[in-house]
Amino acid sequence: MLSLRQRALIGGIASGALSVGVGTLVVFSYINTRVLDQFDGALQDRHTQLVVGLSATTDDPENLRQLVFDPAYSAPYSGRYWQVTDSAGTIYTSASLFDETIAEPRSTSDGTTVWNTTGPDSEAIRSVYQKITFEDGTEWGVTVAESRSELINERSAAQRNLLLVFGLVGLIGVASSLLLTSAIVGPLRKLRADVAHRWDQGDELVPADYPDEVSPLVEDLNKLLHRNREIVSGSRRQAADLAHALKTPATILRNELAALSDTGVDTEPAEEALTRIDAQLARSLARMRATNTGELTHSRTDLSNSVERLSRLFSAMAEREGKTLFSECEAGLCVRMDPQDIEEVIGNILDNALKWCRTSFQITARRADNGIELCVEDDGPGIPEDARLEVVRSGSRLDTSVKGTGLGLSISVELLAAYGGTLELRRSERFGGLACEVKISP
Structure with a gap:
């Protein structure tokens, strides 16, 4: 599904293109009509000049060539012509027609007739024709014509100029659409950022900081954030209460087993089972706590x-x-994890290293390019490469000679995963034993 930004941008471009297209057609139609009117007006003016000149030379029409002066009338096939015809059918023409004549309309009215016809060498021309009767009783057919290529050139020039203008208008429209889209989507981007940070700060969003259309959504988000905080807090309280409630019976059972052990009863299997029950409960509670913390808080x-x-x-x-x-730790390191969770991860790894090391182990914490790296290394026997994945996944124990549940690393992996962190096992280059490397986002 298209985003709001894409929809607004596509809609703005489409409406702008439609407006520019329709506007271009309308203006082109107006320009074509306007250029034609101007062209016809110029022909009418030259027709009037020819009529005035003819009125003074009705007795000798040949003098029209000297009286009507225009260099275009003198150049053969120049595209500008005149022609007069007397009542006897004698035709007098401009020098530009050379030995050609212009056809006259078959049916004419008392006024002028403007029409398209062909001129010399089948040239397309536009002609103004009128039949004139002078005071001396002579009747003349007066024609003035010009090549239509001039009209076409004028239209093309006007259209090219308009295309540049409308192209600029189109670019301005696209830029305006981008700015408008940014202005419209801006409050939503702000809302997204505010929602991400308000959870950390515990503050509510202020509906007045957003447009009227977004304010109802902000109020609903406030209610949702408040409800989520209550759910997270309640879940963590329930996990803590459950851990406390189970801890007391487990302690009583462990004390009873200790008392039985003092009387000579073999309680080791029962103690080991109780230890694994405690570890499994701790694992489940840690998972519950991480689920309600890592995804909902920062x-x-x-x-x-x-x-x-x-x-x-x-x-x-x-x-x-x-x-x-x-211990080697850089100052000022911070991670996006709950204090109880990160300390449980570090505690589990250190506890594992303390159990299995021979004489030494080390913890190192430093900044890295992709976040924070924390590494615990020891000089113990380590874990074979083919068994490392199984250890962190299921919490299985490879060696039962040391007391423990084998769930510490598995619990740490689950807690880290809830916050987007990772735990990797490898061989320690410094001590030769196991290295547990934790990577967490800062």
Whole structure:
């Protein structure tokens, strides 16, 4: 379906083309009539001059050639001619006719007759003819003619000039259509940008800032934005409440299993099952939280602060196990993610690196051309290349010698995907173990 801009532009160009086309036809018709009238008027004037000259030379019409002076009448086949015929049928002509004559209309009225005929060498001419009776009683047929090529040339010149004018008018019309389209679509572009940013700021759109035709839509969008905020907030509260509600029974079960373990009962399978239940619940709640956050909000989080805080936490945990965490983070890094979500992603990756590294692991965060890159590397055994995709997709565990659920990386992938981020596993060039590289839009 065509956009509003395309519709307005096509409509403006079509209406402009139609207006220019109709205007051109009308003006061309007027110009043709006007040029013909001027051409006939000039013929009438020359006819009058010839009649006046003939009235003084009725006794010797040959003198007309000297009396009616016009260089075009003297040049053979010049395109401008005159001819007079007396009552006896004797014909006197201008020198331009040479040895030719001009046909006279068969039926004539008392007035002048203007008509198209042929002249010397079958030339198309336009002629004015009138039968004149002078006071001395002599009767003469007086003809003045001119080549129609002059008329055609005048029309063509006028049309060419008009085509240039109408072409310029057409270009102005197209430019006006573009400007008008931009002015019409401008409020919609502004509305689109405002809707994108108002969600971050929590402000409502102001209907008075938009044209009357758009104001009702703005009011409806305000209601929709408000409703969406309520849905997102409610969903996140429900997820948090559900997590809290499940955490208490899980803790009770874990304490009961610990008590049974103290009495010598083998509770390891039950504890592992409970751990996987907790992880699956955490995964589902994280997915619910991401679904209601990544698509509907544009939160910004100070990534540098989060990395620094989590680095301190995991450094302390690493020291207790005789391991070392190195941290390199550029200042002022921000990402479009909810703070809880991005910190859960970083925490899961750091926790995985702490479990599997031998002595050292490192977190690095920096700006890149396409956003923010965060990489966690360790000196552990790593993951075979053919198994990396399966690990992040299903959360399966390749080695059960270390306690865990195997869902940390899978949860991180789902949280990042909700915000358009990615998680890639590769071999660490620095430590030789696993490298988890996260890419997020700034």
